[in-house]
Amino acid sequence: MPSSGIFISFEGIDGAGKSTHIEALASALRAQGRTVVLTREPGGTPLAEKLRALLLHDAMDPLCEALLMFAARRDHLQQVIEPALARGEVVLCDRFTDATFAYQGHGRGFDLNTLATLEHWVQALPHGGVRQPDLTLWFDLDPAIAAERLAGARVPDKFEAQPVAFFRRVAAGYADRLSKDPGRFARVDAQGTLETVREAVLDACRTRPWWQEQAP
Numbered sequence: 001m002p003s004s005g006i007f008i009s010f011e012g013i014d015g016a017g018k019s020t021h022i023e024a025l026a027s028a029l030r031a032q033g034r035t036v037v038l039t040r041e042p043g044g045t046p047l048a049e050k051l052r053a054l055l056l057h058d059a060m061d062p063l064c065e066a067l068l069m070f071a072a073r074r075d076h077l078q079q080v081i082e083p084a085l086a087r088g089e090v091v092l093c094d095r096f097t098d099a100t101f102a103y104q105g106h107g108r109g110f111d112l113n114t115l116a117t118l119e120h121w122v123q124a125l126p127h128g129g130v131r132q133p134d135l136t137l138w139f140d141l142d143p144a145i146a147a148e149r150l151a152g153a154r155v156p157d158k159f160e161a162q163p164v165a166f167f168r169r170v171a172a173g174y175a176d177r178l179s180k181d182p183g184r185f186a187r188v189d190a191q192g193t194l195e196t197v198r199e200a201v202l203d204a205c206r207t208r209p210w211w212q213e214q215a216p
Helices: 018-030 046-057 062-086 097-107 112-122 143-150 164-180 194-206
Strands: 006-011 036-040 090-094 135-140 185-189
Touching: 006 018, 006 062, 006 097, 018 036, 018 090, 018 135, 018 194, 036 062, 046 062, 062 090, 062 097, 062 112, 097 112, 097 164, 135 164, 135 194, 143 164, 164 185, 185 194
Parallel strands: 006 090, 006 135, 036 090, 135 185
Antiparallel strands: none
């Protein structure tokens, strides 16, 4: 049986600003009386956070990177995401599997079929199917603009330090994922102001059957 909760992922290249808008959506959902779980990938559990540190800072080949990413995701699903959805809560996740296809697949050039196999193994549901978000908000931004936003913001991790050409491949990876599952995705133009992007996020949610409009 499908869970009664709602799973929303936030996706986009580094510097697209997706993380800024997670709390705003969480506040809107809490105003509807919902319980909201904020989490991230890689990470979200003690084990997955340890793997995150390795993934962001240690050199490794693309296969090792992909395996660690899905190992972290498996623990995250079992310990956080699935239990929250079973309780009827809303899970807002800063990145999920689309990021793996975009970064490791298109960015690193790792085999997409192997990633698809790992996706089906790790995200398999007990009664068939694969766990995917109910809605994926893709913050689409020109990689050159994203690089300007990141410049000097903090010490970059190994992904943030990649050249613009890498992020162009990652952005193409997100576009590819959207083309294969358009009903799940909502593209958000991340070049706008904070207010216009926030409104675009809410508009994307308002089109979904689970959204509850507030009484005037």
